[in-house]
Amino acid sequence: MPGKLRLDGFGILVDDMGKMIRFYRDVLGFEIEEDEGSSNVYLVKDGTLFLLYGRKDFETMTGQRYGYAGGKNGHFEIALHVDTFDEVDEAFRDALSKGADPVMEPTTEPWGQRTCYISDPEGNLIEIGSFNRPFRNRC
Helix, strand or coil, X not given: CCCCCCCCEEEEEECCHHHHHHHHHHHCCCCCCCCCCCCEEEEEECXXXXXXXXXXXXXXXXXXXXXXXCXXXXXXXXXXXXXXXXXHHHHHHHHHXXXXXXXXXXXXXXXXXXXXXXXXXXXXEEEEEECCCCXXXXX
16 A cells, blocks of 8 residues: 555535534634635644535535435534533533534443533534543544
């Protein structure tokens, strides 16, 4: 295999760019500089590339059509970390107060993680969790 493949980031194909920009910027605090009429948005969050890419633009670029899940999308999740169990509860309440859709209330799981789920306006799952200690890279 030529060269070493390295994970650069991830992207979400979106239908309503303005709504998704507002959600990730205003609800989750992602720093997004592009305006709501952009066809793609690149940003780096905590060292990871995050991309919002318009579905129609992606289909035009690749010359193919794709199927998209409706409702809640169980294909993947975006995992966000906070340092303490209390911060999980606080982040959940804050996201709901700003319009996030609740999926699962904060719960302490048998493996020691406190976690909850919300979804973005297009049904993508977002986990907010903590092992009640500061984040450390698992690698």
